[in-house]
Amino acid sequence: MIPAIETTALVKRFGETRAVDGIDLRVERGAVYGLLGPNGAGKTTTIRLLATLLRPDGGTARVLGHDVAREPAAVRAKVCLTGQFASVDEDLTGHENLVLVARLFGHAWKGARARADELLAAFDLADAAGKQARTYSGGMRRRLDIAASLVVTPELLFLDEPTTGLDPRSRNQVWDIVRAIAADGTTVLLTTQYLEEADRLAGRLAVIDHGRVIAEGTSQELKRSVGSNALHLRLDDASHRAEARHVLRRVLGAEVHDGADAASLTARVHDPARLAEAVAALGAGGIAVAELAYGQPSLDDVFFALTGRGSEDAVAAPAASTEKVA
């Protein structure tokens, strides 16, 4: 079967910045595929190339069998895009927004209104249907935006950071929506900065950094590639972190790195038998532990193993990353 997406050495430059720097991707049909990467990694640019909003500077990309540069119209006829920033008309009501998009996709007025009603009900927006979109919360806007991409059923749906900025409840709603879309047979390519999100939704994923794919596989495979399991700790008192790092390194004899917030730590555990000993040593040293989890490495660990820095560091230093590219 023709894959949903196939790219070879795809390149997109903005001036000196190589936003996409030779990406090879192969996405089979009928699943959720995740593009995972920190700010400025090139996720949006990749999606815009695949949705024919940008023209590649090098390499090729085929979407559902059509070359994006040579047959953009054929690609557009089969895909839908929900961009990173909610592209709804804030002056129009939710209902009008959906009627507008339904009309553009070829529905007659009557059919367009019916489809808009259906979608508003399905996305839990029926009560706000007659209100201007500018009055919507971030979560409602996001749902309206995704609904607009499902007016007709695309073979492939692009979702660019569908849950960024949403609260946990809205995020769960969007996750349910994505799962339902995929269950109905539409291929979904979604980008995210959240390792947890990729882990939960995507069957396979590509980790991208500086416009390149640095790892690809199922999240299980990626975790296995890190090797050993991990011990995640959050301390009561962040000032004890250096000390805790020292203790864990001594007892477990393995690498220990700092977590996303100032009070957390992650340690490789090659020998689970020493786990109890490590925890006891922390207690003996007067280091109070607020949270403790032991298990498979998270995608954060994967990112660390691949790049030598946590994903949070990458987020904190987008300027440095462009410098390196330039």
Add this chain to the structure above:
Amino acid sequence: MSLLATTPRPPAASPWAATLTLGWRAMLKIKHVPFQLFDVTAFPLMMTLMFTYLFGGALAGSPREYVQYLIPGIVVQTIVFITVYTGVGLNGDITKGLFDRFRSVPIWQPAPIFGALLGDVFRYTTAATMVILLGLVMGFRPAAGVVGVVAAVALIILFALSLSWMWIIVGMKVQSPESVMTSSFLLLFPLTMGSNIFVDPRTMPGWLRAVVAVNPVTHLADASRGLMHGNVAARDVVWVLVASAVVTAVFAPIALRMYHRER
């Protein structure tokens, strides 16, 4: 419940249907945000009242006589001023990501531009109606009746649409809707004030009279006055038609090329 459509996917909208739909959207925006129409028409309306009652007597003998002269010109000024909203709207659509949505739908690609222009025609007509109604209240009596007024407004709209292409270019170039607004005044103030909208240029110094004489807005104002009062000079109409055609021929292809180029 299934989120996906159960009915088969229709073929995408025809160029005409897409343009009409996007024109419908522009009208909805005016309905929901009528302020964007009033804040630009308020200024010309104020000018009308001020010039008529303050200077009308001095300029034309009596306010009532002056109103006959002024109203067609004010319609011109009002519509020329709101052409800038073509650029403001387009810029907003681009910065808010709406154009990404439109451009990823399999429709005729320039449909959003032509849809916006269609909405503009509606906007221009509404504004013209408002000014003319105010004029009628103030004693404006166009001798050529409804036909003359409609012909004048049609000519003004034609010229305005050619200006809209310039705003489309500005709207695609600048970073924010506000900067479209700011840049507009640099062009529109001299264009409307350096004309014969308010006063007969006979009393002006020679150099200014030369400027006023070549300003297309002068000819547009003359043509509109002529059409509304039934004493139109054909050369003014031709002048406006040629000016509109030239401006469109220069700027429309540039605008469309820029639009097709990616952002």
